[in-house]
Structure formats: structure tokens, C-alpha cells
Amino acid sequence: MKTIVPIVRTAALAFVFAFLSYTTSAQALTLRNGKVEIGLGLGPSFFLGDLGGQRGIGQPFIKDINIPLTKLSKGLYVNLYPAEWIGFRVSANHTVLEGDDAEIDNKGGREVSRLRRNLYFKSSVIEGYAAFEIYPTVPFERYDGLRGKFRPYGVIGAGVFHFNPKGYYYGPNGAKSLVELQPLHLEGQGFPEYPERKNYSLTQLEIPMGFGFKYYIKENMYVGMEVLHRKLFTDYVDDVSTTYIDPIYFDQHLTPEQATMARQLYNRTPLIQPTYRTDVTGLQRGDPKDNDAFFSTVLRFGWRLNGNNTPSGRARMQLRCPKYF
Numbered sequence: 001m002k003t004i005v006p007i008v009r010t011a012a013l014a015f016v017f018a019f020l021s022y023t024t025s026a027q028a029l030t031l032r033n034g035k036v037e038i039g040l041g042l043g044p045s046f047f048l049g050d051l052g053g054q055r056g057i058g059q060p061f062i063k064d065i066n067i068p069l070t071k072l073s074k075g076l077y078v079n080l081y082p083a084e085w086i087g088f089r090v091s092a093n094h095t096v097l098e099g100d101d102a103e104i105d106n107k108g109g110r111e112v113s114r115l116r117r118n119l120y121f122k123s124s125v126i127e128g129y130a131a132f133e134i135y136p137t138v139p140f141e142r143y144d145g146l147r148g149k150f151r152p153y154g155v156i157g158a159g160v161f162h163f164n165p166k167g168y169y170y171g172p173n174g175a176k177s178l179v180e181l182q183p184l185h186l187e188g189q190g191f192p193e194y195p196e197r198k199n200y201s202l203t204q205l206e207i208p209m210g211f212g213f214k215y216y217i218k219e220n221m222y223v224g225m226e227v228l229h230r231k232l233f234t235d236y237v238d239d240v241s242t243t244y245i246d247p248i249y250f251d252q253h254l255t256p257e258q259a260t261m262a263r264q265l266y267n268r269t270p271l272i273q274p275t276y277r278t279d280v281t282g283l284q285r286g287d288p289k290d291n292d293a294f295f296s297t298v299l300r301f302g303w304r305l306n307g308n309n310t311p312s313g314r315a316r317m318q319l320r321c322p323k324y325f
Contacts, residue, residue, distance in 0.1 A: 037079040039302030041093070041226070045073035049292035050240040051099030051119050053111070066103040071096040073296040079133065087133035089155070097163070097294055098122045099238045116276065117285070118268040121165045121181065121238040125294070127230075129159020129208050146216040146304070155228065156209045164202050165239040167265050179265070181239040184258055186266040187285065188245040189236075191253055200236040207231040212300070220304040229295040237294075240286035247281075 052066045075093030082088075100120045104111050135153045166178040182202060188194035212226030235241040244267060250259040266285075269276050 035081045036305045037081070037087075037302045038305065039077055039079070039300055041073070041075050041077065041091075041298035041300045043073055043296055043298035044070045045095040045097070045294060045296040046070060047097040047099050047238070047292070047294050049099055049238045050235070050286040051101055051121060051238045052103050053114065066100070068103055069098045069100060071098060073298060075298075079302070085135045085138040087135070087153075089131045089133055089157070090129075091131070092128045093126070093296075095125050095294075095296065096122065097125055097237065116269050116273060118272050119238075119240055119285075120167055120268070121240070122167075122178065123163045123165045123237065125161055125163045127159055127161035127206065127208075129157050129206065131155050131157025131159075131208055145219060146222075147219045149216050150213060151216075152211070152213040154211050155226070156207070159206050159208060160203060161206050161230070161232075162203045163237055165237065167239070169261050169265060170271070179261055181265065182236075184250075184254065184262040184265060186239060186245075186262055187242055188249060191245070191249050193249055194245060197242070200234055204232060204234050206233075210295075212298075214300070214302070222300075222302050224300040224302070226298050226300055227295065228298065230293055232291050232293050235286070235288055235291045237292040238286075242284075242286055242288045244280040244283050244285050 046065045047069065048065065052069065073093060073095040075091055077089055077091035080088045098121070101114050101118050102120070104115050106112065106115055133153050133155050135151050137151060141149065165181045167181050168176055169179045170176055182189075182200070185191060185199075187197060189197045190199040191197070208228050208230050210226060210228035212224055212228075214222045214224040216222040247263050247266065250262040250266075254262060264271075267278070267280055269280075270278060
């Protein structure tokens with residue numbers, strides 16, 4: 001597990017808010033010049049972490065995603081263009097991430113241990129970030145205006161996201177409910193018996209990076225597609241990272257109600273195999289060598305505001321005195 005120290009997190013938040021303030025001011029100065037775009041994005045998002053996956057051992061990136069757990073990502077953004085080849089983006093997005101060992105394709109190989117582990121999580125995620133967009137083909141464009149142009153681009157930035165992993169708990173009466181996992185300290189985070197396992201924050205830094213393209217169907221309107229990966233600095237988006245602890249410490253550090261929940265949720269194997277070994281202390285629960293991540297593939301719709309390339313902009317130019325052309 002890797003956590004972000006408060007000083008680093010505070011500095012990053014200050015950077016984001018400063019960028020937001022700068023962008024807001026810059027928009028007011030450049031709105032009439034057609035240098036501002038607004039838009040929205042919709043598309044699937046995918047979790048990459050310890051839970052779920054495909055046959056065999058855990059694999060990196062898209063080789064280990066579970067399509068049935070695909071969720072919808074949706075967001076809004078504002079772009080500012082000091083020049084056509086570079087843009088500054090501010091975006092806010094929401095999605096849901098989910099991981100479930102029960103979704104693993106069982107072929108009788110090394111994936112059986114993860115199936116037996118039977119862990120699950122679900123979390124709403126809200127993110128905000130600022131990023132640069134680079135358009136490498138703009139210098140080679142052969143005509144003015146935007147209509148009909150295809151523009152590939154790369155994007156990278158910095159931001160923050162908030163998550164809150166939850167898991168299904170089955171009460172004494174059999175009722176099923178989603179409960180928050182962080183307060184249960186399922187891997188001993190914050191317990192004095194495990195001093196190296198610190199409590200993790202539900203608000204963390206991220207580095208969004210990816211690529212996409214835009215196609216301008218009008219001078220002031222485009223559609224596009226973007227793949228955006230988030231590099232994270234925590235392994236606890238799914239509340240799973242390292243080894244099983246001795247459950248006796250739940251009784252020592254939690255309330256009786258929390259301890260009951262924790263005993264069930266930290267080791268869910270007995271829910272599907274009641275006769276399987278119950279003493280799992282020290283055995284592997286997750287992989288601490290790789291942090292969690294997620295990515296989205298988003299269809300984007302955007303509009304340029306005012307500017308000389310829009311119908312209203314061209315009309316304004318025609319009404320102006322020739323000496324100003």
C-alpha cells in the first residue's frame with residue numbers, strides 16, 4: 001500500500017484550484033475569439049485492481065478486466081486554446097467501479113484461488129482534474145476553419161478523486177446490504193499490531209493520461225473518442241492489498257457490530273465453501289506490488305463558443321468596418 005502524505009495532497013489541490021481560477025479568468029478574456037470549448041463525455045469505465053480478472057494469475061491492464069462489470073462514466077469539461085495545437089482542459093467526472101472474484105472465468109487453473117477468495121467491492125468515484133491536450137497534426141493542416149477536420153491528440157494532467165469502497169454483508173436474518181469497508185480496517189490498517197499498514201484516505205491524487213481524436217462536423221461542433229487511463233497512488237480502491245490479519249484484533253479495536261461485519265467481510269470464502277479452512281492469517285489477500293487503476297473509453301461531444309469560425313462570428317466580421325480587417 002502507498003499513501004499520500006498530507007503536504008503532497010494539499011499542494012496538488014492548491015495546484016488544481018489555482019488552475020481552475022486561471023482558466024476561468026482566461027475564458028472571460030478569450031470567449032469572443034472562439035478559444036473556448038465546452039462539452040460532455042459518456043462511455044464505459046473499467047476497474048483494474050486486485051479483485052476479479054481472467055483465468056490464470058492476475059494480468060496487467062485490459063487483459064484482466066471483466067466486461068460484465070463495465071460501468072458508465074459521465075462528465076463535463078471546459079477547454080481553453082491559447083493556440084490551436086495546444087489546449088488546457090478542466091473536467092469533472094463521475095463513475096462507479098466494481099470488482100468481483102465471482103466473475104472470474106474458472107478453467108481449473110491458478111484462478112481458482114481468487115474464486116475461492118470470493119471478495120467483492122463497489123465504489124462511486126468522483127474526480128476533477130486539469131490537463132494539457134496536444135494536437136500534433138495542426139501544423140500540417142492545409143486550410144483555415146475547422147469543419148471537416150480530423151484532429152488526433154494526446155492528453156496528460158493531474159487531479160484528485162474521491163472513492164468509498166463498499167461490500168455486501170449478510171446479516172443474521174439473511175438480509176443483504178452494502179456496507180463501507182474502510183471503517184472496518186479489514187487488513188489491520190491503523191491497528192498497532194500492524195504499524196506498517198496505515199489508514200488510507202478516501203480522497204487521493206491521480207494522473208490522467210491518454211489519447212483521442214476529434215472530428216469537426218461543423219465549425220463550432222465536434223464529436224470524438226478518447227481513452228483515458230488514471231494512474232493512482234493507492235492500492236486500496238477495492239480495499240484489498242496485502243495479507244489476511246488475525247481476526248482477533250477486530251474484537252479488540254472495533255465495536256461489536258463492526259467486528260461481526262469485519263469477520264465476515266475480510267474472509268468471504270466460508271460464504272461459498274463453509275468447510276474450507278478458516279484460519280487464513282498471514283496468507284495472501286491481495287498484491288501490494290501494483291497500485292489500483294481505472295480507465296474509460298468516452299464518446300465526446302463539444303461546442304466552440306463564439307469565435308470567427310462560427311456563423312455568428314462570420315456575421316460580425318461582415319458588419320465591421322474594412323479598416324479593422
